[in-house]
Amino acid sequence: MVETGHFALVLAFALSLVQTLVPLFGARINNQKMMAVGGPVAVTGFALTALSFAALATAYATSDFSVANVWDNSHSLQPLIYKITGTWGNHEGSMLLWVLILTFFGALVAAFGSNLPATLRANVLAVQGAIGATFLLFILATSNPFARLNPAPIEGRDLNPILQDLGLAIHPPLLYLGYVGFSICFSFSVAALIEGRIDASWARWVRPWTLVAWMFLTGGIAMGSYWAYYELGWGGFWFWDPVENASFMPWLAGTALLHSAIVMEKRSALKIWTLLLAILTFSLSLLGTFLVRSGVLTSVHAFATDPTRGVFILCILTLFIGGSLALFAFRASRLTAGGLFHPVSREGALVLNNLFLTTATATVLIGTLYPLVVEAVSADKISVGAPFFNLTFGPLMVPLLVVVPFGPLLAWKRGDIFAVAQRLMAAFAAALLAVLVTALFIDGASVFAALGVGLAFWLICGALTDIAVKSGFGSVAPGIMLRRFAGLPRSVFGTALAHLGLGLTTLGIVGTLCFGTEKILSMHAGETVQLSGHTLRFEGLYPAQGPNYSEDRGRFALLGADGSTTAMITSSKRSYPVRQMTTTESGIKTIGFSQLYLSLGDEATDGSVVVRLWWKPLVTLIWGGGLVMMAGAAMSLMDRRLRVGAPSRRRKSAGAVPSASLP
């Protein structure tokens, strides 16, 4: 089975070469048969990669320690779920997952792209094949997951305990679906450059792929953030760690792309810019893969530090980023610029969004790469952390968040800012009320905290206003309003939901950062502690045994007003004998949208234990907002307009919205 997997991977590599060369050449000489080769080859390549992945997963599930990769990252006593997820909890396996998703997206284009122009489809599949070929070669040449050991060891060396968590089952696949999903946008852009032609139907094709990739990337980042939050025991949700930034940069650029693609689809403007953004977004994904996989950064994500791998990925990076940008430089002048618009208009607002988002991406990029550059040119070692990003990223985001509610309400081409401001009066009043209530009624609220809460409410109410205005709230009879509401395009709901989610995330961040409390103390069994109105009693440490670890469970009772126990919270210190590692499992109790978070420290000689407690108000909204953003993207995807191939249906209801107010 394992050798079959290896063989399938070699075949997939050979097929990806065919997928690159034959359709590309066919499109050049306009040979229909050669162009048609791309589709079936892409699907077969995906099937072979899937077979290869299944072979590795089977080796993991059955604990086949004759495979070096399994021996290094698994143990027979691990629960089955962690055996399986361990498949991608290491360098080789995670690269295989990366390629699996890449070929999956290629197969999707082959399967659903039958109504694409033949040359465009051939070129897209060729570019997708080229990316696949380089990464398959990378795996085969430097990171073979199927290498055998002879003699086979009896027992494996266990998966890194930090990765033995359900998060590993969710975070990497989601993140890769996002990262790699942008490869489609990249392939479409390069294909358009090869052809020297780009039109609105191109944008209609690229937008759903952008939405899909963005949706998964949002979920992957949110999940990664929550995982780090509960697993590392530091109580933080974002550390501005270079590896986090590596996933955040494509997200920021992808968000910009999502918005500029709307302008291109609706108004045929910003064509060249959109194309460049699509290239940059996937380039940042590739850069992220390089930063994480090459070992230039040390973190829990950098499994391997083999320099040949780093050099190999750097070559891939140079080839694709350099190649696509060079092609852009030569061909972009052939593309015709599109429609004109007034600065105050929906297009203008989206350009402003792009300006802020790409600048923010650039600051994150500089902050992430600066230490590497400084170390390369001098002996100095520096680190750029949260203080830098708070000073640069924060001031860029705040004005952007302030203007978000204006965007969807402005008309295309030429908008009336005063009319929009008037419509947003209610949202503004709600935000002002939130500021006043926070400042007056919450103890210790700073001016910044109050304004932050106001900003979050401004976003949330602004998103609701968008829906209300477009359904004619307050200007038409309730019956007509309901009908209009039901008749609104899904993408309008998608926009509103995504902006609502942004507001919720903002509220969560402000709540946690400005109103959270923290205590570190050493406790004896039976002692109680107060934190932001909650009383906790430490019940003591109890030893327990897990399948492949032993642990000391610290049990805490959450006491009600009458002194009775209302809930038990457990935080434990686990020790994994195989890797001789200790991990802390934090104890979390969710109360409403807020959480009580506690983390166990070391035991002192007198029997007391160091305990760190946090009260984190509204913290769950940070990730809840991410889920709402995902829902917004899913809603937009369901828009009829984006379902390529779906017959266009005339809206039947006579009370439909006047087309001028539609996006």
Next chain:
Amino acid sequence: MTRKQKRLSVIAGGLAFLGAATGLTFYALGQKASYFYMPADLTTASLQPGQRIRLGGLVEKGTIERGQGTTVAFSVTDNQKQVKVTYTGILPDLFREEQGVITEGAFRPDGVFVADSVLAKHDENYMPKEVADGLKSKGVWQESKSD
């Protein structure tokens, strides 16, 4: 305004924005980036009082003192010089004697380094890169015998 003037003002606005963002970024890099030192580097480094730095090295054997409550003191060494560090809070799970750590904070006037964060390695194969490079350059690096 004519059309040309309008376009120029939009472009000027965009450039001014980018200029401001660039300026802010480089100001922040100058102010907020923290330098990494090993104990022996400190004699040649000119530090401002209260300047935040990252101090890395090995936790010296037999120097971990758990004081009252949650404060811990230990020495960080590069086998040439030692620096006394105090830290209040929970140490990382992988904090041990003779292991590589990176501490972040500033020096007190009496020469004790007050850390507000302590990072240890993530697993037994991993030594913080800065510490490993530093030890190698000082010729005191020993390959780990984890395999």
